[in-house]
Amino acid sequence: MSEVRIIGLDGIPEVRPGDDIAAFILEAASKQDLTLESGDIIVITQKVISKAEGRIVDLDDVEPGRFATDYAEQWEKDARLVETVLRESARIVRMDHGVMICETKHGLICANAGVDSSNVEKLGTVTLLPEDPDESANEVRQKIEEATGASPAVIITDTFGRPWREGHVNFAIGVAGMLPIVDYAGEFDPAGYEIKVTQMAVADELAAASELMHGKLSRTPVAVIRGYEYPAGSGTADELLRDPERDMFR
Amino acid sequence: MSEVRIIGLDGIPEVRPGDDIAAFILEAASKQDLTLESGDIIVITQKVISKAEGRIVDLDDVEPGRFATDYAEQWEKDARLVETVLRESARIVRMDHGVMICETKHGLICANAGVDSSNVEKLGTVTLLPEDPDESANEVRQKIEEATGASPAVIITDTFGRPWREGHVNFAIGVAGMLPIVDYAGEFDPAGYEIKVTQMAVADELAAASELMHGKLSRTPVAVIRGYEYPAGSGTADELLRDPERDMFR
Numbered sequence: 001m002s003e004v005r006i007i008g009l010d011g012i013p014e015v016r017p018g019d020d021i022a023a024f025i026l027e028a029a030s031k032q033d034l035t036l037e038s039g040d041i042i043v044i045t046q047k048v049i050s051k052a053e054g055r056i057v058d059l060d061d062v063e064p065g066r067f068a069t070d071y072a073e074q075w076e077k078d079a080r081l082v083e084t085v086l087r088e089s090a091r092i093v094r095m096d097h098g099v100m101i102c103e104t105k106h107g108l109i110c111a112n113a114g115v116d117s118s119n120v121e122k123l124g125t126v127t128l129l130p131e132d133p134d135e136s137a138n139e140v141r142q143k144i145e146e147a148t149g150a151s152p153a154v155i156i157t158d159t160f161g162r163p164w165r166e167g168h169v170n171f172a173i174g175v176a177g178m179l180p181i182v183d184y185a186g187e188f189d190p191a192g193y194e195i196k197v198t199q200m201a202v203a204d205e206l207a208a209a210s211e212l213m214h215g216k217l218s219r220t221p222v223a224v225i226r227g228y229e230y231p232a233g234s235g236t237a238d239e240l241l242r243d244p245e246r247d248m249f250r
Numbered sequence: 251m252s253e254v255r256i257i258g259l260d261g262i263p264e265v266r267p268g269d270d271i272a273a274f275i276l277e278a279a280s281k282q283d284l285t286l287e288s289g290d291i292i293v294i295t296q297k298v299i300s301k302a303e304g305r306i307v308d309l310d311d312v313e314p315g316r317f318a319t320d321y322a323e324q325w326e327k328d329a330r331l332v333e334t335v336l337r338e339s340a341r342i343v344r345m346d347h348g349v350m351i352c353e354t355k356h357g358l359i360c361a362n363a364g365v366d367s368s369n370v371e372k373l374g375t376v377t378l379l380p381e382d383p384d385e386s387a388n389e390v391r392q393k394i395e396e397a398t399g400a401s402p403a404v405i406i407t408d409t410f411g412r413p414w415r416e417g418h419v420n421f422a423i424g425v426a427g428m429l430p431i432v433d434y435a436g437e438f439d440p441a442g443y444e445i446k447v448t449q450m451a452v453a454d455e456l457a458a459a460s461e462l463m464h465g466k467l468s469r470t471p472v473a474v475i476r477g478y479e480y481p482a483g484s485g486t487a488d489e490l491l492r493d494p495e496r497d498m499f500r
Contacts, residue, residue, distance in 0.1 A: 002258040002470070004462050010252070094498040101498065109414040159450075163413050163499035164359040165421075166492050167431045167451025169458070181417045200409075200461065201417025208419070209459035211450065212254050212478050220252070228462050242416050248344040248351065249413035249499050 002227075007034065008213040009222040014121065017054035022143030024048075025222055034224065036144060040152035041225040043210035046129060046173060047119050048221045049136045049156055055128040056120070057084055071095075081115065081126065088113035088128055093250065104129060107241045108173060110160040130156065133174025134236045141176040153178035153230055156237075157207040163249060170211035172203035172237055179235040180204070201240055202230060252477075257284060258463040259472040264371065267304035272393030275472055284474065286394060290402035291475040293460035296379060296423060297369050298471045299386045299406055305378040306370070307334055321345075331365065331376065338363035338378055343500065354379060357491040358423060360410040380406065383424025384486045391426040403428035403480055406487075407457040413499060420461040422453035422487055429485035430454070451490055452480060 009028040015021065021044065029036055036042070050056070064072070064079035068086055072079035075098035082100075089102040093109055102113035106129070114129035130136045137154040145151050156174030161167075172180055180203030210223040244250060259278040265271065271294065279286055286292070300306070314322065314329035318336055322329035325348035332350075339352040343359055352363035356379070364379035380386045387404040395401050406424030411417075422430055430453030460473040494500060 002260070002463065004256040004459075006254040006256070006459070008252040096498050097496065099498070162451075164492050164497060165451065165454070165490050167449045167454065167490060169451050169455050171415075199417045201412075201415065201419050202462065204415070204417065205419050205458040205461050208455040209254075209256070209462060211455050212452065212459060213252065240415050240417060242414050246347065247414060248346050248349070 004209075004225060004227040006209055006213045007224045007226060008220040009034075009224060010220060012048065012219060012221055015048045015051040015221075016121075017051065017056065019052045020143070021048060021052050022140045022147070025140070026144065026147055028222065029224070036148055036150050036152055036224065037226070038151045039226070039229070040150070041155060041178070041206055041228065041230060042140065042144070042152050043155045043157060043206060043223045043225060044137075044140065045170075045214060045221040046114070046133070046156055046158040047116065047127060049130050049133070049174075050127040053130055053136065055130060056125050057115075057128060058122075058125050059084070060124060081112075081117065084126060084128075085112045085115050088115055106133070106173070107238065108158075108160075110158070114158060114173075129158065130174065134176065134238070135174075137174040137176035151177060152224075153232075155203055155206055155210070157210060159211070170207040170214075172201075172207040172240060175203050175235045175237045175240075177232070177234075178203070179231040179233045180237060180240050181235075182231050202228075203235070203237070203240060206230075254459075254475060254477040256459055256463045257474045257476065258470040259284075259474060260470060262298065262469060262471055265298045265301040265471075266371075267301065267306065269302045270393070271298060271302050272390045272397070275390070276394065276397055278472065279474070286398055286400050286402055286474065287476070288401045289476070289479070290400070291405060291428070291456055291478065291480060292390065292394070292402050293405045293407060293456060293473045293475060294387075294390065295420075295464060295471040296364070296383070296406055296408040297366065297377060299380050299383070299424075300377040303380055303386065305380060306375050307365075307378060308372075308375050309334070310374060331362075331367065334376060334378075335362045335365050338365055356383070356423070357488065358408075358410075360408070364408060364423075379408065380424065384426065384488070385424075387424040387426035401427060402474075403482075405453055405456055405460070407460060409461070420457040420464075422451075422457040422490060425453050425485045425487045425490075427482070427484075428453070429481040429483045430487060430490050431485075432481050452478075453485070453487070453490060456480075 062080040064083035068083035185198040309330040312330040314333035318333035435448040
């Protein structure tokens with residue numbers, strides 16, 4: 001019986017700048033008698049990574065420009081928050097109904113460029129996305145390898161909305177130790193016909209699966225997925241970003 | 251230790267029109283000593299449902315219209331396939347680079363209106379999406395309830411591409427026995443702040459998770475997800491479709 005398990009890591013403490021997420025993960029795993037293994041995928045929400053990396057902005061320190069001030073007034077927003085979103089953006093994709101869909105400097109397209117005011121410790125502060133989520137994932141992976149000898153893959157996730165569909169799901173924004181996409185090009189299905197849908201974004205599927213464990217109210221920012229044979233390799237989350245030339249919804 | 255399990259159901263035979271998918275599921279579960287329970291989520295790929303419901307078109311029976319013929323010629327496509335896609339569409343969302351992104355009559359937005367020529371038994375035939383995937387899901391759920399007394403939730407999935415991102419993932423196109431979206435509006439995070447991302451599309455997350463088990467090459471069109479406390483209720487996949495008024499990427 002083939003089976004994939006999504007195991008929640010309980011007991012990750014409130015994260016502060018400078019904290020060592022890998023150490024927290026190892027401690028939490030150890031407390032629930034879970035030995036991390038090569039082949040595991042450790043899925044971590046962006047929020048705890050951002051906090052550990054000090055990607056926190058106190059809105060009192062932000063001087064909004066004229067554009068941010070005007071827009072904020074029009075839509076009854078906090079101008080300092082709007083300014084922070086603009087600073088994190090490479091490009092505004094849509095700006096309508098008081099919603100800003102931005103392309104971040106990483107090339108991710110999401111609301112508010114990933115700037116988030118939920119689950120922060122201090123009111124009036126917001127978190128930014130990690131500067132280099134692949135690097136963040138690699139760092140956790142290396143530390144776990146050094147401590148245990150096991151080489152799990154690591155995925156950093158964030159929660160985005162989608163065009164056309166209601167509700168949010170988790171996406172992979174950083175990847176280490178695996179390829180984010182499985183390519184079936186040229187392979188044949190059991191009936192002998194060539195596979196047409198060739199590429200599955202398995203890192204996004206793993207991210208979505210992990211969210212079932214994270215929940216939104218619980219303190220479970222880390223899940224371990226076991227039993228899924230991911231494509232090994234030095235992947236990067238950039239592979240999940242569509243080439244603008246081939247994107248019909250820019 | 252909280253845990254969600256994604257269990258693959260092996261041994262579902264090649265499905266033909268008129269076949270009883272619920273019976274296949276019960277038999278496959280029984281063979282691997284898996285007793286279906288209330289609280290389980292049975293996730294089924296669209297392809298086997300479509301086949302069982304006879305949603306198969308022999309392209310030889312399709313007379314393409316002028317629009318389909320011209321477009322097919324321009325992009326070196328099969329005009330009969332293009333015609334079939336048009337017939338399944340309520341609206342063309344984008345038509346560029348030889349790709350047709352369509353809104354189906356259910357309101358789903360996807361390439362080729364869900365018309366699929368992979369994994370069919372007979373070359374020159376294609377499958378259409380189920381006419382009413384919620385109804386398909388309900389039917390499986392009822393039959394399983396009648397046979398076992400258990401009332402699992404049922405999700406029907408299909409594989410779609412996404413704007414902005416490479417690779418495909420599985421989405422929920424039919425739902426029975428659960429609400430597809432969990433709403434955290436008004437609830438508070440552990441630090442006491444109100445949750446801002448209020449709605450999680452858990453049916454889509456479950457669909458994505460199940461694909462990790464399905465694979466593309468294996469004959470595992472059904473997965474059982476156990477251990478996830480979904481929101482019970484008479485949900486419909488329509489709840490996952492964004493109101494056009496609020497959609498910035500129509």
